[in-house]
Amino acid sequence: MAYDKFTILTSTAVPLPLENVDTDQIIPARFLKATERKGFGDNLFRDWRYNGDDSPKESFVLNNPIYSGKILVGGKNFGSGSSREHAAWAIYDYGFRCVVSSFFADIFRNNCLNVGVLPVQVSPEFSEQIFNAIYDNPKTEIEVNLSNQTISILSTGAQESFEINSYKKENMLNGFDDIDYLQSMKEDIESFANGLLL
Amino acid sequence: MSKTLFDKVWDSHVVRKIEGGPDVFFIDRHFIHEVTSPVAFLGLKSRGLTVLYPERTFATADHNTPTINQHLPVEDPLSANQLKALEDNSKEYGISHWGLGNKKNGIVHVVGPENGITFPGATIVCGDSHTSTHGAFGAIAFGIGTSEVEMVLSTQCIMQPKPKKMRININGQLGKGVTPKDVALYIISKLTTSGATGYFVEYAGDVFENMTMEGRMTVCNLSIEMGARGGMIAPDETTFAYLKDKPLSLKGDAWDTAVTHWKTLKTDANATFDKELTFLASDIEPMITYGTNPGMGMGISKQIPNAEAVEGGVSSYKKSLDYMGYQENDSMIGKKIDYVFLGSCTNGRIEDFRAFASIVKGKKKAAHVTAWLVPGSHEVEDKIKEEGLLDIIMEAGFSLRQPGCSACLAMNDDKIPAGKYAVSTSNRNFEGRQGPGSRTLLASPLVAAAAAITGVVTDPRTLL
Numbered sequence: 001m002a003y004d005k006f007t008i009l010t011s012t013a014v015p016l017p018l019e020n021v022d023t024d025q026i027i028p029a030r031f032l033k034a035t036e037r038k039g040f041g042d043n044l045f046r047d048w049r050y051n052g053d054d055s056p057k058e059s060f061v062l063n064n065p066i067y068s069g070k071i072l073v074g075g076k077n078f079g080s081g082s083s084r085e086h087a088a089w090a091i092y093d094y095g096f097r098c099v100v101s102s103f104f105a106d107i108f109r110n111n112c113l114n115v116g117v118l119p120v121q122v123s124p125e126f127s128e129q130i131f132n133a134i135y136d137n138p139k140t141e142i143e144v145n146l147s148n149q150t151i152s153i154l155s156t157g158a159q160e161s162f163e164i165n166s167y168k169k170e171n172m173l174n175g176f177d178d179i180d181y182l183q184s185m186k187e188d189i190e191s192f193a194n195g196l197l198l
Numbered sequence: 199m200s201k202t203l204f205d206k207v208w209d210s211h212v213v214r215k216i217e218g219g220p221d222v223f224f225i226d227r228h229f230i231h232e233v234t235s236p237v238a239f240l241g242l243k244s245r246g247l248t249v250l251y252p253e254r255t256f257a258t259a260d261h262n263t264p265t266i267n268q269h270l271p272v273e274d275p276l277s278a279n280q281l282k283a284l285e286d287n288s289k290e291y292g293i294s295h296w297g298l299g300n301k302k303n304g305i306v307h308v309v310g311p312e313n314g315i316t317f318p319g320a321t322i323v324c325g326d327s328h329t330s331t332h333g334a335f336g337a338i339a340f341g342i343g344t345s346e347v348e349m350v351l352s353t354q355c356i357m358q359p360k361p362k363k364m365r366i367n368i369n370g371q372l373g374k375g376v377t378p379k380d381v382a383l384y385i386i387s388k389l390t391t392s393g394a395t396g397y398f399v400e401y402a403g404d405v406f407e408n409m410t411m412e413g414r415m416t417v418c419n420l421s422i423e424m425g426a427r428g429g430m431i432a433p434d435e436t437t438f439a440y441l442k443d444k445p446l447s448l449k450g451d452a453w454d455t456a457v458t459h460w461k462t463l464k465t466d467a468n469a470t471f472d473k474e475l476t477f478l479a480s481d482i483e484p485m486i487t488y489g490t491n492p493g494m495g496m497g498i499s500k501q502i503p504n505a506e507a508v509e510g511g512v513s514s515y516k517k518s519l520d521y522m523g524y525q526e527n528d529s530m531i532g533k534k535i536d537y538v539f540l541g542s543c544t545n546g547r548i549e550d551f552r553a554f555a556s557i558v559k560g561k562k563k564a565a566h567v568t569a570w571l572v573p574g575s576h577e578v579e580d581k582i583k584e585e586g587l588l589d590i591i592m593e594a595g596f597s598l599r600q601p602g603c604s605a606c607l608a609m610n611d612d613k614i615p616a617g618k619y620a621v622s623t624s625n626r627n628f629e630g631r632q633g634p635g636s637r638t639l640l641a642s643p644l645v646a647a648a649a650a651i652t653g654v655v656t657d658p659r660t661l662l
Contacts, residue, residue: 017513020493024607028634029631032261033277035279075511075514076392077425081327082326082607083234084233085234085345088343105395105425106396114345165218165219166218167216168220177345178346178349178357179241179245179247179345181357182349182357183247185213186250186353189353189354189355192213193251197452197459198226198448198456
C-alpha cells in the first residue's frame with residue numbers, strides 16, 4: 001500500500017517510557033477482525049487508553065492533552081510479540097509517522113518500514129535525553145531528517161545519527177514499497193523457481 | 199567455506215543481493231490464515247496483480263474460529279466475514295483452503311507439518327510470528343507482516359536482510375517432569391524477550407537431538423519470544439521418520455533424493471556463529487511465568503525475583519507484577535488459579551495431550567477450575583480418541599473442544615475474564631492477551647494438568 005514520502009519530520013513527541021511494549025498492547029487481538037485497512041488508530045493502545053466501559057483512562061499519555069505530535073517515543077524493546085502489521089497500521093492511522101526507541105523488535109521494525117512509519121533506533125542515553133526534554137517542556141520539538149539520518153532535540157541542540165539500510169531509505173524518501181521492486185524482477189524469480197526440486 | 203545450517207538454507211534461496219539493502223529471498227511454502235491475509239488480497243487487487251504460484255500457498259482458518267459447535271454458522275459477524283474472505287480469496291486464486299468443517303482444518307503450525315507441507319531446507323513464512331515452529335524440521339521459517347504476505351502472494355519473494363546467527367547448546371539429561379516447553383521457557387528467562395533480537399537461532403546438543411518432532415516444534419515455536427526471528431534444528435532420522443508418508447510428502451525416488459540432500463543440512467564443524475550460548479540440562483526444572491512477558495519465568499520451586507535483580511527498568515517490572523497481583527519474593531507454588539488452557543501452536547499436539555492425561559489419570563479436576571482443552575487439529579483430536587486419552591480426561595472431569603487458536607489470543611469467545619488467573623500452555627502472557635484484564639501463567643502441559651487437579655500452582659513432579 002502506498003504511503004506518503006518521508007523526508008524531514010519536525011514535531012512535538014509523545015513519551016511512553018515503558019519497556020517491552022508488545023504488539024498486543026499496541027492493538028489487542030480482538031480488534032484485528034477487519035478485512036480492510038482502516039480505523040485502526042481508534043484502538044491504538046486500546047486497553048491502556050480506555051476503561052472497560054470505553055471511558056478514557058486519564059493517566060494514559062494519549063489521553064493527556066499536554067502531549068501530542070507525530071513522533072512516539074517508546075522504551076526499550078518496542079513492538080515485541082505478535083507479527084500483526086495492524087500494530088504499525090494503528091500507529092500510522094493515529095497520526096504518528098515516526099517511532100523512536102533504544103531497541104526495536106524485528107518484525108515490528110520491518111512492518112513499520114513497509115507502511116511508512118519510520119523506526120528510529122537511538123542510544124539508551126539519547127533516548128533518556130529525549131524523555132527528559134519532553135518532560136521538561138512538552139512543546140519541545142524533535143526533528144527527524146531521513147536524508148541525513150539524524151534525529152535532533154531542537155531545544156537542546158542534541159543530535160544523534162541513526163541507521164537505516166540504503167534501500168529502505170530510498171523507498172521511504174520516495175514513498176515506494178517492496179512490491180514495486182519485486183515486480184520489476186519477476187523473470188529472475190521465475191527462472192529461480194524453475195530450478196527448485198520442491 | 200564452512201557454513202552453518204542456517205547459511206546453507208538461506209544462501210540457497212537468495213534470488214538477488216541488493217547492495218546496501220536486503221536480499222531478495224525466495225519462499226518455498228506460504229501459509230495464510232483469515233486474520234492477516236484479507237488486506238494483502240485487497241492490495242493485490244488494487245494493484246491489478248495476481249498470485250504467482252498458488253500451489254505454494256496454503257490457507258487454513260484458525261485464529262478467530264469457535265471451538266464449539268463448528269458445524270453451526272459463526273455467530274460473530276466480523277469473524278464470519280474474515281473466514282468468508284479467506285475462502286473467497288483462496289477460491290479466486292486457486293489456493294488450497296482448509297476452512298471450518300474440513301477434516302484438515304486446524305492451527306496452521308500444527309496442520310502444516312502434519313500434512314508434510316513443511317520439509318527440511320525449506321523457506322516458510324506466514325503472517326504469524328509463531329511460524330518459527332517449522333524450524334524444527336531444519337527449515338528457515340518466520341513470521342511476516344501483511345505487506346509481506348502481499349509480496350509473497352504476488353512474487354513468491356520477500357526482501358530481508360540476512361539475520362545474525364546464534365547457536366544455543368544444551369547437553370545432558372532432562373530431569374523428571376521437565377518438558378521441551380520448560381527448556382524453551384528456561385532459555386527465554388535467561389535471554390529475556392529481546393536477547394535474541396536480530397538473530398536466527400540454531401538449537402544444538404543432545405537435549406534437542408533426543409526430542410520428538412513435537413518437542414522440537416514447541417522449542418522452535420517459542421524462538422520469537424526471545425526476540426529471534428526464528429529457530430531451527432538440524433534434520434535427522436527423527437525428522438525423516440516423522441515426514442515419511444505424510445499426505446503431501448514426496449514419495450518414492452523423489453523422497454530418497456530429497457533425504458540424501460536433507461542429510462547435508464547440518465552445520466559444518468568449523469562454521470562460526472555471531473553468538474554462542476551453552477546451558478546445562480540438569481539446571482532446568484519445570485518452569486512457570488509470573489509476569490507479563492515470556493521472559494518473566496522461573497523454576498516452579500523458586501521465588502519471584504526482586505526488581506533490582508532483574509535486568510531492565512524497575513518501573514516496567516513493578517507495573518507487570520502489579521498487573522499480575524503478585525509481589526517480589528512470592529513463591530508461585532500454592533497460588534490459586536481459575537482457568538487452565540491446554541492447546542495452541544505451542545502445546546496443542548498429541549504429545550501434549552498425552553502429558554496432560556498422564557497427570558490427570560485417575561484424579562478429578564478441581565471444582566473451581568474451568569479448563570479448556572483444545573486440540574491443534576482434527577488429526578490430534580482423532581488420535582486423542584484412538585489412544586484412549588479422551589476417556590481418561592473425561593473421567594477426570596474434563597471435556598475436549600474443537601481445534602483452533604482459541605484462548606491463546608482470545609479472538610473468539612474463549613476469553614479469560616478480567617482479573618482471573620489462567621495456567622496456559624500457550625506462548626504469551628502479555629497483559630490482556632487471553633482476554634481484557636486476564637492474567638496468564640505460562641507453563642508446560644504437565645504443570646497445567648497439575649494446576650487443573652489441585653486448583654493451585656503445583657509442582658507436577660509431586661504428582662508423577
